[in-house]
Amino acid sequence: MKTKIREFRKEQKITQEELAAIVDVTRQTINSLEQGKYNPSLELAYKITKALNKDKIEDVFIMD
Amino acid sequence: MKTKIREFRKEQKITQEELAAIVDVTRQTINSLEQGKYNPSLELAYKITKALNKDKIEDVFIMD
């Protein structure tokens, strides 16, 4: 599973720490997700999608 | 978070056990999810969405 979090986060011009605050997780969680280190919960994936102003979870998280 | 798993599963005329086998989890996991007992992983949510022939995760899982 890959993600476009980093790409979209930069479009929004926010830092990992800011995104983390918005979706209420730690910066390390965002950092790990950007690097595809694991599989988030659905709720977190949803919050991140919203925070990045994307319509669908699938726009941000690309499943293999 | 609510889900339409049960509704869509019945449309497809498959049992909890069959759906569980398709997405490679136990029947108890499907049962619990249908009852909204927790927040699945993104990967599982995705697999279930596909198994139910829906386009988007958001079609199956309704966030509050």
Add this chain to the structure above:
DNA sequence: CCAATATGTAAAAAATATATTACATTTAGT
């Protein structure tokens, strides 16, 4: 009504996500 199949539930274990803390490295601005 009987038998088989499907579903609900629950406790404990295992697996995995997320937090915490701390420090190292990289990047950006001046």
Add this chain to the structure above:
DNA sequence: ACTAAATGTAATATATTTTTTACATATTGG
């Protein structure tokens, strides 16, 4: 080049999901 901010990383702790096992209840078909 310096400094501050941003990012990478790692170890351990905690929280949550998922499995396992087992049994109870409900539903369906003959």
